[in-house]
Amino acid sequence: MTPGQRRWLFLVGVAGLVAFLGWGIAGLPAFGSYPGPYGPAITARVVQQTNATGVVSAINFEYRGFDTVGEEFILVAAVAGMSVVLRRLRGERADAARDDPSDLDPSATDPSGGRRRVPVTSGAVRMAALALTGPTVLAGWWLATHAQTSPSGGFQGGVLLATAFFLVYLSGEFIAFRRLSPVDVVDAAEAIGAGGFAAVGVAALPLGLPYLDNYLPLGSPGSPGAVTSSGTIAVISLLVGVAVAAAFIQLIGEFLEQTLLIQRRPPARGH
C-alpha cells in the first residue's frame, strides 16, 4: 500500500471517528455545567474528614489512593523496562565520564570516531543553571511536602526535584551529575518511595482498618491544611515525591549515559 493510499484510508477512518466523537460530544452537558455527583460530595466533606484543604491531593492519596498506588507502580515498571532496554550491548564500550581537556574544542563542529570533540558550554548557561539549582530544590521540596494545603503534591514536587539534578548537569559535567546521584542510591530511593507508599497502606491492616485507611493523627480541626495535618496524606505525598524524583533522575541518567558515554566499539581493523 503506497503512502498516498494509506493517507486516504486514514482520512476515511478519521472521518468516521470524528463523526462518532461529534455525536458523543453533542450528548455531553454544556461546558461549565458539570452535574456531579462526586465533586460536590467530596468538597462538602473533605475538610471535616481529612483536615486537608488541598482537595485534589486528598483525592489522589486518600479517596482514590488505590489508583495512585497503581500509577506509582506504572512509573516504577517503566523505569525498570527502560533500564533493561538501554543496557550496554555486546559491541559497545563506555567512555570515561570525565572529559579530557584536550577534547574540549571551542570550534568543534563534528565528532570524530574515537575521541569526542565537545563544544564548551557557554558561561551564561552554566551560571544560570547554577543559580537556579538551589531555588529549584527548595521549590520541589515545598511542593512535595505541602500537598494537603495548596496546589502541590508529590508528583509535581518529585519532577521539580529531579529538575534540580538536570540543572547540575547543565552547569557542569556529566560526572558531577553522576556523583550527586549514584545509581545505587537513586535505585534505593525509588524503591523506598514506591514501596513506602504501599507499606503505609499495608500498615493499616494490623490496626484492623481497610488498606490505605488514614490512621495517622489528623491534626487539630481548627487549622486545616497545616503541614502536619491530614495524617497519611502528607506522608504519602512525601514518599511519592521521593519516588518520582528518583524515577526521573534514573530516566535522564540512563539517557545521558547512552548519549554521552556509550559508543559503538570501533571496527577490528582500527581507525
Next chain:
Amino acid sequence: MTTGALEALQVVVLLLVGGAATLVVAVPGRVRPVLALSFYGLLLAVLFLVVQAPDVTLSELVVGAVALPLILLLTIAKVRDPAPAPGAAAPGPPDQAPPDQAPPGAGQPGAGQPGQPPGAGGDGGQG
C-alpha cells in the same frame, strides 16, 4: 475576574492550544517539533490555569517544559549518526529534511548507516 472575561480568556487560550497542536504536527524535521512541543506544553499549562486547575498546571509545566523535551532531545542526539571515519565527511546540513521523506532504497537490513553526518553544533554534547 468576571465570568465573561474569564470565558473570553478561555476561548482565546483554547484557540492557541489548537493552533499549537497543529504546529507540532506540521513542522518538519526532528528537533523543531520538539521545540514546538515544549511551547505547546507551556500553552497547555496556561489553559489548565484558566480552567481553574492549578495542580494540573504545575504537573504539565514541569513535565512538558522540562522532562519531555529533554528525553526527546537526548534520543535525537543518540540516533544522530556519528561521522563514518575521521576526516572523511564534512559536517552535513542541519537536521531538517531527511527523516520525513522516503529515503530511496533504504529498505536494506541494518548493516549500513543510512543517515547523514550530523549537523553543525557538536554531537557529543557536554560531558
Next chain:
Amino acid sequence: MACFPFAVAAWILACGLYGLVTSRDLIRTIICLIVVQSSTYVMLVAVGYVTGGIAPYFSDVAGHPKTVDPVVQALALTDVVVEAAVTALLASFAIQAHKRFGTLDPHDLAEFKG
C-alpha cells in the same frame, strides 16, 4: 461555547492521529503520541469545569463555595507524570531499534521479522 473545548480536544486528537499515521520517523511518532495523550487531558479538565466555580482549594477561602470538579483534575495530574515515563520507555525502544537496524523509518522497520 457550550461544546467548544470538547471540539478543540477532538481537533487535537485528529491532528495527533494524522501525524502518527503519516510519520516516517519513530521520533515523530512519539511526539504525535504525546499530542494525542494531551487531547485527553484537555477533555478531562474541560468536562469537570463548573461556571463560576473556583479551584478546589480551601486554604484561603472560607466556607464551601462552588468549586470545579476535583476528581478529573486528580486523574489528569497523575496521568501527566506517568505519560513522561512511558514516553521515555518508547524513546528507549527507538534508540534500540536504531542501534540494531540502523533506521528509524517505521515502514522499513516493519520488514524485519524476528
